Amino acid sequence: MLKENLINKINEYINKYRNKNVLNINVGEDYNVSFLAQGEYNINFILESNLNKNVFRVNTGSQLELKNQIKYEYCALKSLEVSGVTPKVYYVDDTKNYFDYGILIMEFLEGRPLEYNKDLKKAGKIFSKIHSIDLNKINNDNFIVESNIFTERVKEAERLLDKFWDSSIVNIELKRYFDRFLNWAIKNKSKEKYFIENKWHVINNTEVNSHNFIIGDNGNYLIDWEKPVISDPCQDLTQFLAPTTTLWRADYLLSKEEEESFFKEYIDGLGGEDRNIRDRVYMYNPYLYLRALSWCAYAYIEYHDPNKEIKNMDTFNKVKEYLQIDFMDDLLKDYLV
Secondary structure (H helix, E strand, C coil): CHHHHHHHHHHHHHHHHHHHCCCCCCCCCCEEEEEEEECCCEEEEEEEECCCEEEEEEECCCCCCCCCHHHHHHHHHHHHHHHCCCCCEEEEECCCCCCCCEEEEEECCCCECCCHHHHHHHHHHHHHHHHCCCHHHCCCCCCEECCCHHHHHHHHHHHHCCCCCCCCCCCHHHHHHHHHHHHHHHHHHHHHHHHHHCCCCEEECCCCCHHHEEEECCEEEECCCCCCEEECCHHHHHHHHCHHHHHHHCCCCCCHHHHHHHHHHHHHHCCCCCCCHHHHHHHHHHHHHHHHHHHHHHHHHHCCCCCCCCCCHHHHHHHHHHCCHHHHHHHHHHHCC
16 A cells, blocks of 8 residues: 555656756656565655656665665765766655655666576676775765674664563574574674774675666666665675575575685775685674574564554565574574574
8 A cells, every 4th residue: 555655646746846857857758657666664666757767765764773764875875876886866855845754766777686696706896896985085974884893783683682572472492592692792792803903994785685786788786775884895795695695585505616706706806905805704794693683583573563564475484484593503503602
């Protein structure tokens, strides 16, 4: 119902504002609005006219708990345009005067989602172009900066698990498992000093699943920039390679050979300087799992809320799969959690 209501509102909004020459649609020009896709916190529509094809993005929530989520994403995309591998953004309205939500309009990119068995080198090039952006040459004042990356994951997990501990729909075994995992993460978080002493800051997307890549004939891109941060590049690379990501939409596990091929392409794109990226990824791995699994615990409870506006049953089924103790044990076996 929300999607249908929004299409009507978008049509009304376009007819109201296009004569102000901000929407790339001329007065009297034919256009069409159609549903594209939705995530947990955004609903996306295709806005197509005779000359342009764009994405009309409606934001319904903030994973970062920001007061102005849509403006954060808009500013990030503006800063990222220099990379050539992210969507161009054209318009933002964060007033909520017409919609109950923030909206933006950005470039529609033709292509398909990333396929792990054939596109790993392309992904390596995309990451290297984004991670090569000179932060001193762009406006990066808007970005959240994460230097203490283990501490940040612990704080994030504590926030996500706030309602988990007292929930009657969660069994005691699962609560005990998360209690042990969180305590391990707290005990070991001092090891983040490596990342402080060996600082390497880049723009991270933080949501690098296969469906946030566009692989096309005219270029390859990384999209969906709702929660980027400036931090160590291990954030994105760890998440990209992790089973919690590759199994999420593609049901795929990377081999060691595939991971190494990806690393080599990424390092080559940085001019051959690896800066111990493999070690950085290995160290960050359990904290990435803490983020992913804590979010699953949070989502499990949220999906039982009848007032949740967006529900995707494929997501809910994956959440339940990831919260199986055998699955989590297999992820963490190398870290003595």
